[in-house]
Amino acid sequence: MTKFALYIHYPFCIKRCNYCAFVSSVIDDKIANSYQKVLLTELKQKADEQPWRDGKIRSAYFGGGTPSLMPVDFIEILLNTISNSFCLTPETEITIETNPGSDVNDRFKEFFKLGINRLSIGAQSFNDDELKLLGRIHSTDDICDAVQAGREAGFENISLDLLYGIPGQTVNSFQTSLQKALDLNPTHLSTYALSIEDNTPFARMVKNGSLSAPDPDLAADQYSMLIDVMKNAGFNHYELTNYSKSGFESTHNKTYWQRTPYLGIGTAAHSFDGQKRFWNTNSIETYIRNLKSDKIPLNNTEFISPPEQIEEQLYLGLRTSAGLDVDFARKHFSKNTLRELVLDGFLNIQHRKYLVPEKKWLLLDEVVLKILSTS
Ligand code: SF4
Numbered sequence: 240m241t242k243f244a245l246y247i248h249y250p251f252c253i254k255r256c257n258y259c260a261f262v263s264s265v266i267d268d269k270i271a272n273s274y275q276k277v278l279l280t281e282l283k284q285k286a287d288e289q290p291w292r293d294g295k296i297r298s299a300y301f302g303g304g305t306p307s308l309m310p311v312d313f314i315e316i317l318l319n320t321i322s323n324s325f326c327l328t329p330e331t332e333i334t335i336e337t338n339p340g341s342d343v344n345d346r347f348k349e350f351f352k353l354g355i356n357r358l359s360i361g362a363q364s365f366n367d368d369e370l371k372l373l374g375r376i377h378s379t380d381d382i383c384d385a386v387q388a389g390r391e392a393g394f395e396n397i398s399l400d401l402l403y404g405i406p407g408q409t410v411n412s413f414q415t416s417l418q419k420a421l422d423l424n425p426t427h428l429s430t431y432a433l434s435i436e437d438n439t440p441f442a443r444m445v446k447n448g449s450l451s452a453p454d455p456d457l458a459a460d461q462y463s464m465l466i467d468v469m470k471n472a473g474f475n476h477y478e479l480t481n482y483s484k485s486g487f488e489s490t491h492n493k494t495y496w497q498r499t500p501y502l503g504i505g506t507a508a509h510s511f512d513g514q515k516r517f518w519n520t521n522s523i524e525t526y527i528r529n530l531k532s533d534k535i536p537l538n539n540t541e542f543i544s545p546p547e548q549i550e551e552q553l554y555l556g557l558r559t560s561a562g563l564d565v566d567f568a569r570k571h572f573s574k575n576t577l578r579e580l581v582l583d584g585f586l587n588i589q590h591r592k593y594l595v596p597e598k599k600w601l602l603l604d605e606v607v608l609k610i611l612s613t614s
Pocket of ligand 1: 361
């Protein structure tokens with residue numbers, strides 16, 4: 240029986256944010272209704288295919304977009320379809336993403352009753368000016384309201400997303416945001432450095448000079464402060480961008496880093512069956528049209544060759560606190576380079592694992608490149 244993580248993408252939001260490059264569009268009820276119908280079609284198709292048929296779900300994740308905008312009765316149908324098609328236990332981690340200010344807090348109780356046990360809230364910043372610049376629809380108060388509503392609904396496991404490297408943000412203002420996030424007592428925090436993505440309002444603003452591009456040195460200082468603050472607050476920095484209280488690491492995210500199978504349903508959703516990766520079309524219209532005419536909404540497939548699998552294991556292992564097996568690394572990569580990286584402080588060895596020291600995690604790409612270029 241294949242064990243896998245299930246991801247369901249809901250590509251609709253109330254408004255597009257200025258930095259957003261995710262596959263999402265402003266919600267249109269008619270299109271969203273059609274999308275919901277074909278989402279079920281794809282889920283049932285995949286439930287009939289190997290290796291997913293009768294598989295055991297390690298975690299389920301409703302991401303987006305803003306999946307908490309899905310009607311509660313539709314989420315119930317989705318969850319029933321999932322549990323009728325696959326093996327799902329009451330302990331399975333089931334996450335739903337939500338964005339403050341989306342007017343959905345009153346649904347949290349229903350989500351919890353349906354078995355969803357983890358809430359991921361897109362806070363991004365606790366500074367109202369930064370939220371406005373980012374084009375978010377919410378205020379700091381809205382984040383607090385969402386967390387409180389989540390707790391009242393019964394959610395113990397609440398994750399917050401935070402951005403740093405926001406233009407105009409300083410180390411101090413990021414620290415203030417971080418402290419406000421910690422005051423809400425989340426069990427998990429995901430932090431991302433803002434990047435300017437093509438075809439976003441931010442990319443246009445940087446191009447016409449009305450916005451300065453994020454300063455990588457400042458972002459590095461913010462990251463360094465973040466590590467210290469999170470350690471003092473008792474969080475485990477278990478992956479480059481993720482921190483958790485003990486026992487609250489994200490089972491779902493770990494699937495990606497451990498290279499174990501995952502099934503993605505919805506536009507742009509990626510899947511991995513252990514040998515190959517394949518992903519759906521980015522176009523919501525094409526996705527709906529294909530499934531309505533019983534066609535697979537696939538965009539592309541990539542077979543991972545054995546050397547590529549080894550490279551992936553290197554990169555994914557070193558980005559987590561679980562590290563990379565020493566024997567594996569010495570078998571596949573230059574022992575001299577590994578030794579040099581240890582001597583230069585870019586790698587540590589603990590319990591027969593190579594680990595990139597926390598403060599050097601931002602240099603992960605350079606470390607990996609050095610290992611690959613000399614092997
Ligand atoms: S809420 Fe998230 S997915 Fe939606 S537009 Fe903003 S950044 Fe993109």
